[in-house]
Amino acid sequence: VRTHAPDWLPRVLAPIIGLALFVALWAILAKAGGRLPDPASTWHSAVEVFGNPFYRKGPNDQGIGWNVLTSLGRVGVGFGMAALVGIPLGFMLGRFRFLSDMAAPIISILKPVSPLAWLPIGLMVFKAANPAAIYVIFVCSLWPMIVNTAVGVRHIPQDYLNVARVLNLSEWTVFRKILFPAVLPYMITGVRLSIGVAWLVI
Structure with a gap:
């Protein structure tokens, strides 16, 4: 056999x-x-x-563990700020066409800018490496969340919004009952892309 x-x-x-x-x-x-x-x-x-990741012999001679923790802190702060700004802004741009048309040229100009181009601006403004790095992570992580959230809002079936208008629902109720559940998959995709961008530009 x-x-x-x-x-x-x-x-x-x-x-x-x-x-x-x-x-x-x-x-x-x-x-x-x-x-x-x-x-x-x-x-x-x-x-x-x-073997000894957390030794410390001065500000310029530290173990790799401290460097990893510093990087994680920068990513957390920069990404968190981008989420606090990008997700609400994406909802607004997707919900209101006039705001979307206003922001479209700005996003089209700033979104393709390389992270290397943002770093000198951050160093010039903040005069220190740590806040400049957080600034670069924030700016580069912002666009995927804005764009994906706005696209998700625009893909909501118009029938849902028509029913909300007939029922005279408040904007907060529309957001809580219709927009947020429908946009959540798009928003998670934007968050996932932004995390990847944050790790790339760190």
């Missing part, structure tokens, strides 16, 4: 083989010459760096 390999075996072996080939190619290139460190020396250096 012929036995077949389990279905999960190729899925497990493929990444292992790929990683082994990558390390082997790395070792060959390092041995061939040049300034590329070999895998063994890289591993030993990584053990030293991650």
Whole structure:
């Protein structure tokens, strides 16, 4: 009786083989010459760096753990500010056509700007690296939440809004009962994209 390999075996072996080939190619290139460190020396250096991640020997000599915490703090503050501004603004732009037409040229101009272009402006305004980094994260994370939330509001079926108008519902009730539940998937997509952008520009 012929036995077949389990279905999960190729899925497990493929990444292992790929990683082994990558390390082997790395070792060959390092041995061939040049300034590329070999895998063994890289591993030993990584053990030293991650072995004591929270040492502190001054403001410019700290463990990688402190640097990671600082980066997480910057992302949290910048992304949180972008969410507080971007999501309500997206609802307003999607709900009111006149506001959307007013903001469209501004968003079209500022959205494609590279994060590298925002950093000098932040340094010039805030005169320090930490608030400048938070500013760049805030600006770059803002656009996906604004655009996705506004698109979600515009895709709400007009029948829903007509019923709300017939029932004479207040704007807050329309938001709570109609807009927010319908826009939530679009809003989550915008938040997910903004988190990715925040990590890219940090």
